[in-house]
Amino acid sequence: MRWEITPEGVGRLTLNRPRTGNALTADQRERIIDLLGEASGDLRVRAILLTATGDRHFCTGADLGAPAAADRPGPEGAPERPAGSIARTIAGGAQRLIAAVQDCDKPVIAAVNGTAAGIGVHLALACDLVLAADSAKFVEVFVRRGLVVDGGGAYLLTRLVGPQRAKELVFFGDSVSAADARDMGLVNRVVPAAELPEVAGQWAERLARGPTVALGLGKRLINRALDGDRATSFAEEAMAVEINMSGDDGQEGVRAFVERREPTFRGW
Incomplete structure (x- = not known):
């Protein structure tokens, strides 16, 4: 291997x-x-x-x-x-x-x-x-x-x-x-x-090249989506957004959109 x-x-x-x-x-x-x-x-x-x-x-x-x-x-x-x-x-x-x-x-x-x-x-x-x-x-x-x-x-x-x-x-x-x-x-x-x-x-x-944190959080949300009820899924989604927007990649994505340029994600 x-x-x-x-x-x-x-x-x-x-x-x-x-x-x-x-x-x-x-x-x-x-x-x-x-x-x-x-x-x-x-x-x-x-x-x-x-x-x-x-x-x-x-x-x-x-x-x-x-x-x-x-x-x-x-x-x-x-x-x-x-x-x-x-x-x-x-x-x-x-x-x-x-x-x-x-x-x-x-x-x-x-x-x-x-x-x-x-x-x-x-x-x-x-x-x-x-x-x-x-x-x-x-x-x-x-x-x-x-x-x-x-x-x-x-x-x-x-x-x-x-x-x-x-x-x-x-x-x-x-x-x-x-x-x-x-x-x-x-x-x-x-x-x-x-x-x-x-x-x-x-x-x-x-x-x-993508936003690593956002991808990882999205992966977790999707994997758990069939296991819980709507309220739990929504609560976990909101927390994931909170975590993501506290990091550099989330903020970089918004800045790049406002500045009309391609974002540069660094993985945190």
Whole structure:
């Protein structure tokens, strides 16, 4: 996995295990969580671009090659898998990863270059904007393994496409093309595979030039909009405006409008 911050302020996070379908190890998952948390408070990072190497796979899910701790025998006489251990593993692993993407204060773009399956689908869908190569595919593979969807899948899918379509995706586990994913509302835009890096870079740099605080506050408001009542949503919006206008970017935007010039946002 590679992480770099470009001179334009884009944090580029690249999954780099093409031979394993860019499947995520536990260590990689924790590294992504840490990087996203650090990026929230790093003034050098104005936007984040998440993609992968190769032209076949974005992320095929969790790397199941190594046994999890819960699968190894415990002390003599103790149960091999204590009650609640699987739930704790999911909560502390896949769900933390998805929450880290959604809670990051910087906008996150997914550039899906190939197949996204399992937690790889949810990693992409948790991002604020999703670009996909025309060759990309999205597969809710859990049902094929006899598993219930996890990693925040039900939460994300229901909000993006509604309960009926979410059930279709989860129940059948069919491979969904990039074009169909766009038509469902899972993807913002589909581009030719050869153009994906350039378009994704343009989107990320455009966000990096924007008012970082306003974007982060807007992200939080939208993510919470379906979870609360109108009064709560309105109150949080008013507070977000208060926070934004107390910063330099909010004031710069108004000054630039009055002075009829392009604003220069600095990220605070």
